[in-house]
Amino acid sequence: MVAFILRRLLQAIPVLILSSIVVFLIIRVVPGDPARVVLGLDASEEELAAKRSELGLDQPLPVQYFRWLGRVAQGDLGNSLVNRFPVAELVRDKLPATLELAIASFLLSVLISLPLGIFAALYAGSWGDYLTSVVAAFYLGTPNFWIGMLYIMLFSVFLGLLPPSGRVAFFNDPLLALRHLALPALTLALPAAMVQMRFIRATMLDVLGQDYIRTARAKGLREQTMVLRHALRNTLIPVVTVLGIQFGNLLGGAVIVESLFAWPGVGRMLVDSIGNRDYAITQAGLLYLVGLFIVVNLVVDLLYGFIDPRTRRGGS
Amino acid sequence: MTNPSSAQLDSSRPVPHSPEREVARVGMLRLTLRRLLRSPSGQIGLVCFAIVFCAGLFAPILAPYDPIEQFIGSELQPPSGQYWLGTDELGRDLLSRILYGARLALLVGVVAVGAGSLIGVSLGMLAGYLGGWFESVTMRLWDTLLAFPGVLIAIAISAMLGPGVFNVGLAVAIISLPGYARLARAGVLAEREKEYVLAARSLGVPVPTIIFRHILPNILPPILTQVALGMASAVFLEAGLSFLGLGAQPPEPSWGGMLADSRTYMRQAAWYGIAPGLAITLFLMGLNFLADGLRDALDPTRRI
Numbered sequence: 001m002v003a004f005i006l007r008r009l010l011q012a013i014p015v016l017i018l019s020s021i022v023v024f025l026i027i028r029v030v031p032g033d034p035a036r037v038v039l040g041l042d043a044s045e046e047e048l049a050a051k052r053s054e055l056g057l058d059q060p061l062p063v064q065y066f067r068w069l070g071r072v073a074q075g076d077l078g079n080s081l082v083n084r085f086p087v088a089e090l091v092r093d094k095l096p097a098t099l100e101l102a103i104a105s106f107l108l109s110v111l112i113s114l115p116l117g118i119f120a121a122l123y124a125g126s127w128g129d130y131l132t133s134v135v136a137a138f139y140l141g142t143p144n145f146w147i148g149m150l151y152i153m154l155f156s157v158f159l160g161l162l163p164p165s166g167r168v169a170f171f172n173d174p175l176l177a178l179r180h181l182a183l184p185a186l187t188l189a190l191p192a193a194m195v196q197m198r199f200i201r202a203t204m205l206d207v208l209g210q211d212y213i214r215t216a217r218a219k220g221l222r223e224q225t226m227v228l229r230h231a232l233r234n235t236l237i238p239v240v241t242v243l244g245i246q247f248g249n250l251l252g253g254a255v256i257v258e259s260l261f262a263w264p265g266v267g268r269m270l271v272d273s274i275g276n277r278d279y280a281i282t283q284a285g286l287l288y289l290v291g292l293f294i295v296v297n298l299v300v301d302l303l304y305g306f307i308d309p310r311t312r313r314g315g316s
Numbered sequence: 317m318t319n320p321s322s323a324q325l326d327s328s329r330p331v332p333h334s335p336e337r338e339v340a341r342v343g344m345l346r347l348t349l350r351r352l353l354r355s356p357s358g359q360i361g362l363v364c365f366a367i368v369f370c371a372g373l374f375a376p377i378l379a380p381y382d383p384i385e386q387f388i389g390s391e392l393q394p395p396s397g398q399y400w401l402g403t404d405e406l407g408r409d410l411l412s413r414i415l416y417g418a419r420l421a422l423l424v425g426v427v428a429v430g431a432g433s434l435i436g437v438s439l440g441m442l443a444g445y446l447g448g449w450f451e452s453v454t455m456r457l458w459d460t461l462l463a464f465p466g467v468l469i470a471i472a473i474s475a476m477l478g479p480g481v482f483n484v485g486l487a488v489a490i491i492s493l494p495g496y497a498r499l500a501r502a503g504v505l506a507e508r509e510k511e512y513v514l515a516a517r518s519l520g521v522p523v524p525t526i527i528f529r530h531i532l533p534n535i536l537p538p539i540l541t542q543v544a545l546g547m548a549s550a551v552f553l554e555a556g557l558s559f560l561g562l563g564a565q566p567p568e569p570s571w572g573g574m575l576a577d578s579r580t581y582m583r584q585a586a587w588y589g590i591a592p593g594l595a596i597t598l599f600l601m602g603l604n605f606l607a608d609g610l611r612d613a614l615d616p617t618r619r620i
Contacts, residue, residue: 014456015463022472029476141601143552145559146575146593149582153589157582252465256556260579271560274475282475286468293465 004305012298019294020072023287024065026279038081077284082276087284091266095288097167098265101258102250104181105188109250110243112193117200118235122227124205132201136194144253148187148260155183165262184261188253192246199242204235237308244300248293255289348537351613358609361544364602368595372418379412384567392585401591404574405581410588413569414595420570421551421599424481428488428550429543435489436496437539441527443497444504451501458494466491470553474562481554481570484563488550499542503535541610548603555596571596 035051036043043051052058056067071078077087120129139147156164163180170177207213208231216226255267262268270285352358371378380400381387387407395402401410443451461469473487507513508531516526557563558572566573571592578589 015460018460019464026472026476137601137604138597141548141604142597143555143559143572143593143600145556146589146596149575149579149589149593153582153586157586249465252467255467255471256560259560270471271562274471275561279475286472286475289468290464293468294463297463 108189109193113196121204361606381409383416424554425547427485431489432492440497440500444501544607
């Protein structure tokens with residue numbers, strides 16, 4: 001197990017290095033001079049040169065990269081080019097909102113997909129199965145930001161049941177916080193739930209066709225016991241991987257949904273920073289989201305090795 | 317090409333139904349197309365795709381107005397005989413903008429899928445055929461690319477290169493590379509030791525000819541499914557990035573951009589956001605159905 005964990009950690013290193021290079025390059029290849037962004041249009045050439053030297057922009061790119069990496073490792077992400085706030089603090093303020101949304105959507109998607117997927121597999125070919133397929137096709141073929149807009153129109157504008165935007169911290173007013181969370185979480189959760197449902201259905205159908213299920217049936221095991229104890233357990237092994245990938249995708253999808261619902265998370269900060277040309281924040285936002293994504297994938301892989309011992313063997 | 321007389325001869329004889337015989341008779345690609353046209357998913361997908369394709373192609377003929385012409389005094393008009401889908405906040409005809417928006421969606425889809433599949437399939441096939449360090453290096457690269465969420469890569473590229481339709485297409489092409497490459501590599505690995513490849517190799521046929529003339533036609537069908545899915549993801553990302561203001565720039569008509577603009581007017585003009593949303597959904601669902609139909613057509617055992 002230790003060897004497996006070490007091997008998986010080593011595999012994550014090239015991904016981390018490459019992603020850090022991509023994120024680093026963003027601020028270097030954007031059109032325009034970061035020194036001019038800081039100092040404004042009326043800065044003289046001498047002032048610009050001094051600023052470039054202060055920011056380390058006059059050094060070769062590899063030197064700049066390693067210096068930047070060193071600072072990032074110490075938690076220093078620089079200052080916002082627009083309002084001079086330390087970026088690390090800004091991201092730390094926004095991160096709980098993004099995690100809250102991603103975790104809530106993830107839990108909601110599992111709560112929806114697991115029973116629906118099992119139902120669709122057990123009753124494959126029934127009208128209920130077809131209905132879930134049609135609903136899944138609709139959600140998979142519809143952009144989540146449009147569905148989110150339809151939710152706002154229905155639940156906020158016409159029915160006035162839920163707030164259309166904003167966030168309330170959970171510990172200040174739990175009920176109000178949940179009301180604010182409902183629409184963005186539902187918007188993110190449903191398409192993810194449909195992907196998971198289809199996967200759970202397909203995997204469960206596969207498992208239900210196996211010999212040991214036939215044996216279980218033949219020895220007169222109750223259907224419920226057979227499904228819960230034998231089929232579901234074996235279905236869940238590959239499902240864990242898909243759930244992990246889905247959680248990562250929720251982090252990516254949150255960027256658009258956060259912007260739609262004015263949810264004060266890292267995703268919205270990222271989009272706003274691109275509009276403001278505040279590349280220090282763009283860099284930090286991407287670094288955090290990509291880092292989180294990689295960590296989630298790593299945890300899922302390790303979890304997978306834990307659940308299914310066969311994956312621990314064999315490096316190549 | 318199938319000889320019509322032999323086809324007639326075949327159909328008049330009681331031929332036992334076997335997929336292998338059918339493949340041998342009409343060829344894998346043509347058989348796939350035939351099955352696609354017979355499957356309900358394929359039919360729905362093709363119809364939806366054809367609607368959007370024709371809307372985009374004939375937009376100048378079909379559109380009642382210029383998509384960027386502003387009719388002062390006709391702002392946020394509801395659907396009527398004059399403006400079938402209503403007007404936006406600047407008095408522009410929504411129907412015309414949606415028709416021209418189809419062009420943009422198609423353009424991004426075609427550019428992204430064209431570039432992505434061409435480069436991805438070529439690199440994947442070379443990796444599969446040559447093996448060695450080339451395969452190791454490119455496969456690690458694809459693994460790394462797959463480690464990022466697609467939306468984030470697209471946003472990062474837009475941040476680097478600036479907003480615009482071309483950059484969105486480029487971003488989507490880059491995101492789609494690993495999918496094509498892995499599929500092509502897997503196909504080549506399955507084909508490379510088959511007799512026809514060994515025969516071509518022993519005859520001294522150059523490697524590029526073996527790869528692109530002999531192997532490619534045999535591994536093309538699953539790649540076609542990926543093309544349909546790739547186009548769907550391109551359309552989705554273009555709409556998403558335009559929604560965030562990172563894709564098509566005003567006054568260019570894009571479906572995602574129109575949805576973003578309509579957010580401000582949800583109370584006064586609820587219809588504004590419906591039509592562009594439906595257009596994206598029609599196209600995306602069509603492409604998803606097309607991919608489903610292709611998958612079924614390629615694998616007759618998938619019937620559930």
